[in-house]
Amino acid sequence: MASLPAARDPERVDGLTDTLVDGFGARLRGQLVRPGEPGYEEARTLWNGLIDRRPALVARCDGDEDVAAAVDFARENRLPLAVRGGGHGVAGHAVCDGGLVVDLSGMTAVDVDPEGRTARVQGGCTLADVDRATQRHGLAAPLGVVSATGVAGLTLSGGMGWLRRIYGLSCDNLVSATVVTAQGNVLSASASENDDLFWAIRGGGGNFGVVTSFEYRLHPVGPEVFFCNVYYPVDRAAEVLRSCERYLSEAPDQVGPLGVLGRVPEIAEFPSEAHGAPFVAVLALFPGDPADGEEALRPLREITKPICDLSGALPYVEAQTVLDEDYPDGGRYYWKSLNVPQLGDELIERLVEHAAAAPSPASTVDVWYQGGAMAQVGEEETAFANRGVPYLIGIEGNWDDEADSAANVAWVRDTFSGLRPFSGGGMYLNFPGFLEEGEQLLREGYGPNYERLAAVKAAYDPENLFRLNANIEPKKPNS
Numbered sequence: 001m002a003s004l005p006a007a008r009d010p011e012r013v014d015g016l017t018d019t020l021v022d023g024f025g026a027r028l029r030g031q032l033v034r035p036g037e038p039g040y041e042e043a044r045t046l047w048n049g050l051i052d053r054r055p056a057l058v059a060r061c062d063g064d065e066d067v068a069a070a071v072d073f074a075r076e077n078r079l080p081l082a083v084r085g086g087g088h089g090v091a092g093h094a095v096c097d098g099g100l101v102v103d104l105s106g107m108t109a110v111d112v113d114p115e116g117r118t119a120r121v122q123g124g125c126t127l128a129d130v131d132r133a134t135q136r137h138g139l140a141a142p143l144g145v146v147s148a149t150g151v152a153g154l155t156l157s158g159g160m161g162w163l164r165r166i167y168g169l170s171c172d173n174l175v176s177a178t179v180v181t182a183q184g185n186v187l188s189a190s191a192s193e194n195d196d197l198f199w200a201i202r203g204g205g206g207n208f209g210v211v212t213s214f215e216y217r218l219h220p221v222g223p224e225v226f227f228c229n230v231y232y233p234v235d236r237a238a239e240v241l242r243s244c245e246r247y248l249s250e251a252p253d254q255v256g257p258l259g260v261l262g263r264v265p266e267i268a269e270f271p272s273e274a275h276g277a278p279f280v281a282v283l284a285l286f287p288g289d290p291a292d293g294e295e296a297l298r299p300l301r302e303i304t305k306p307i308c309d310l311s312g313a314l315p316y317v318e319a320q321t322v323l324d325e326d327y328p329d330g331g332r333y334y335w336k337s338l339n340v341p342q343l344g345d346e347l348i349e350r351l352v353e354h355a356a357a358a359p360s361p362a363s364t365v366d367v368w369y370q371g372g373a374m375a376q377v378g379e380e381e382t383a384f385a386n387r388g389v390p391y392l393i394g395i396e397g398n399w400d401d402e403a404d405s406a407a408n409v410a411w412v413r414d415t416f417s418g419l420r421p422f423s424g425g426g427m428y429l430n431f432p433g434f435l436e437e438g439e440q441l442l443r444e445g446y447g448p449n450y451e452r453l454a455a456v457k458a459a460y461d462p463e464n465l466f467r468l469n470a471n472i473e474p475k476k477p478n479s
Contacts, residue, residue, distance in 0.1 A: 013056045013079060013098055020077075021057065027069045030062035030106060043103060044095050047148065049330040050405065051092030055082065058101040064178060064186050064212050067102055071210060072184040074100045075465055082468045083210050086126045086150015090335050091432055093206070093468045094153075102210055104152065112137060117218040118175055123152045123211050130216075131317045140221035140287075140316060142167040145258070147321045148329075155214055157205045157429040157470070158384045160392070162285035162319070163221070165248075165256035165372025171202035171384055172377055173217040179209040182461040186212075200456040203384025204446070205429060206469040207453070208460045219287075222316030226286045226293025229310040229322065230301045231270070234261065234278035234355075238348045243303045244282060244369060245343060253372030257284040257300065261355035262364040264307065274307045278356055285319055326362065327398070334397040334409050336416040337431035338423040339389035343367070347422045351393070354415040359399070359407040365415065366394035368428075385447025386426035393419060394431050429470045442470060451475070 025032035033043050034057060043058040056079070059070040074081040080099025087094050087105065095101055104124035110133035111120040119141060121130055128147035134140050142163040144154050151170070159170020167173060176190035179197060187209075189198040200208050232240050244257045260281040264274045282300045286293025290313035301311055327333070340347065355365040368391065375387050397412040399405070425444040432445070443450045454475035457464075462474050 013077075016056065016077060024057075024059075024069070024073045028059060028061070028066050030066050031060040033058040033060060043101070046087045046089075046092055046094055047327075047329050048088075048090055048092050048333045049402075050332040050334060051095065053092070053095045053097045055096055055101045056098050058103050060103045060106055062106060064180060067104070067180045067210050067212055068184045068186055070100060070102045071180055071182065071465070074102075075182060075184070075463075080468065081465055083152075083206055083466070085123050085152030086148065086154075088126075088146070088149045089153045089430070090333050096468055104210070104212065107212065110134075112139070112218070114139065119216050119218055121151055121214045121216060123150075123213060125151045127151060127154075127320060128317075131320050134218055135221075135223055135315075135317050137218075138220060138223055139218035141170070141216035141218055142173050143170055143320075145320070146323050146327055147317075148324060148327070151214060152211055153206070154430060156201055156203075156211065158203055160368060160428060160430070162256055163219070163287060164370070164374045165253040166287060167219050168373040168377065169384060170216075171382055172374065173219075174198075174202055175215040175217055177201060177211050177215065178213040179211050181209040182463065182465040196456050197460060200383050200453055200460075202382035203429075203449070204453050204456070204472065207457055207466055207472045209466065221287040224290045224313055225288075225316045225319050226290040226297060226313050227311060227319045227322060228257075228282060228284040228286075228297040228300050229312075231264065231279045231281045231307040231309075232304055233307060234280050234352055236304045237261065237280040237352050238345065240280045240282060240303050241343055241348055241367060244300065244367075247299050248369055248371065251296070254288065255284045255286060255296065256372065257282055257369045259367035259369070260364050261351055261366070263358075263361045265361070269310060270308050276361065277307065278352075279307055280352075283322070287316075331362075332397075332399050332402065332405060332408070334405075334412050335431045336395045336412055337427045338393050338416065338419060339386050339426040339428075340391045340393055340419075340422050341389060341424050343391060344422075347419070350418060350422070354395075354411075354418060357415075358397070358411055359404060360397065362398040362400075363408065363411070364394075364396045364398070366396065368392040368394060379447070380449060380452075383446070383449050383453055385445070385449050389424070389426060392428055393423075394428070395419075396431075432470055442472075445470060446472070 082096040084094035107122040107124040114137035458474035
């Protein structure tokens with residue numbers, strides 16, 4: 001009987017000779033890492049321990065010229081190309097099997113202009129890198145809610161954070177960017193230069209090139225803020241979530257609450273008798289004076305008798321780390337999301353039921369209250385779509401043991417399917433799961449902007465080199 005062919009080695013690429021690879025490495029100011037070499041395992045490992053891929057090469061870039069050389073090498077040798085910023089994207093697109101990873105993680109410079117209230121930020125920066133630099137001047141860019149998150153992936157697909165209702169999304173505060181295109185060209189993108197590209201990278205993800213630097217508009221925040229972090233019994237979920245809704249109808253847009261349904265962790269900050277109990281929490285940050293914030297956030301802390309209230313004044317850079325311990329490096333993560341137009345009784349009951357059914361006590365179902373500044377930007381003004389939807393439901397499967405992966409992934413998918421009838425369409429493309437649902441869901445995510453994005457894609461990446469993302473197929477001629 002004929003023998004079966006040997007399994008393909010994901011690290012080996014036919015046609016890549018040592019001479020060719022050595023020549024590429026010699027062009028880099030940074031480091032080219034190959035399988036078996038020191039640093040390879042670190043370079044291929046992401047925050048999400050569910051992702052286990054083995055690239056053929058990792059180009060640890062040191063500047064735009066390195067990035068352009070890496071893009072040229074991948075294009076010329078028809079290699080799968082992944083782009084790594086902070087490496088925190090839940091879907092794991094930052095690495096690939098048998099291809100080239102353009103690694104920006106060493107590019108972490110932050111240049112703040114306090115008088116102009118802007119910051120130029122390299123593409124390998126995390127939120128923590130940016131917050132440390134801007135807070136020296138009492139300023140902040142509207143970014144995310146976990147300090148280890150990379151700014152690049154966050155911003156390119158929108159950027160939801162504590163400041164979303166007062167200052168908008170991360171992409172709304174983008175002034176300009178430097179982009180290396182699929183042709184290896186280094187372009188500036190702004191409202192006055194390559195404006196079609198600038199429009200597309202504000203919500204269209206990594207489809208259009210490698211963004212090596214971002215210029216953000218900054219706002220006065222901190223250095224001390226008041227942070228609401230209160231946990232209520234889950235049997236009061238409807239009252240709590242509706243109270244947040246009423247609060248926002250009466251309060252200014254300074255506050256963007258996050259509702260969380262989960263189980264009380266077994267740590268000292270929580271009463272021992274509550275450990276493991278289901279909760280509904282309200283988290284929110286007031287960016288102004290902490291004394292004003294304590295008063296402004298009081299209604300969210302007095303909805304009913306809490307299990308525990310961990311609210312208080314603290315430095316903004318610490319507030320940005322409050323959720324960090326819930327997302328440790330190497331944990332396993334599988335998330336999905338969907339927009340919903342209203343929080344009706346039946347939906348809230350479903351949220352509670354699905355959260356209680358999670359196999360992992362670390363998993364949560366989250367309610368992001370949208371609106372405010374993020375909804376004041378026109379639907380087609382940037383590529384980020386579905387701005388007018390008042391609520392985003394995040395479904396977070398978070399667990400540690402690989403043996404539990406199947407059960408946790410199934411829970412996320414079941415929860416998504418169970419909540420889908422309540423959605424009018426659309427999702428947050430930084431919480432996309434792995435898009436098994438196909439093109440329909442992707443088109444919903446990009447909303448009415450999909451066709452225009454496909455046209456921009458065709459102009460800048462007609463061969464779809466940048467396809468390891470929430471991918472937009474280039475628009476075909478005459479289609």
